[in-house]
Amino acid sequence: MTNKTILQLEDGALFLLALTLYIKLGFPILYFFLFLLLPDITILGYRHDPIIGAKLYNLGHTLVLPVALTFISLFTSTSFLLAVSLIWAAHIFMDRAMGYGLKYSDAFKHTHIQNL
Structure with a gap:
């Protein structure tokens, strides 16, 4: 089993x-x-x-923001933010499980998962 397959199964x-x-x-x-x-x-x-496309796409597809929302929701007892963070994280995991990943600026289809 390749590293790429292992990571896709994890996601x-x-x-x-x-x-x-x-x-x-x-x-x-x-x-x-x-x-x-x-x-x-x-x-x-x-x-x-x-x-700009790659930067914006990567901002929306990194786990930093959903994790930050999770912490904020836990410290403020705001369940709405927790729901949003779970959906957002699930989207990222789904994308990566299907082989999509963070984008390089040279081409939309060039992702970090392809380099594994």
Whole structure:
């Protein structure tokens, strides 16, 4: 098994974990599926140019922001932010499980997962 396959399996498992936590915490499952693809709005940066597109896309597809939202939700007892962070993280895990990854500015289809 290659490193790429191992990482994709891990991300698939993390997607299932995020979905399970979302359901277990009692958040509406309809919202999960309605907003699951919302982070892909960052692809609109590519309408301007590939460099801005890659930076905006990567900002929306890194786990730093969902993790920060999780911490904020825990310290402020704001369940809405926790729901958002779980959906956002699930999206990232789903993308990476399917082989999509952080973008390089030379081409939209050139991702960090391809280099594994």
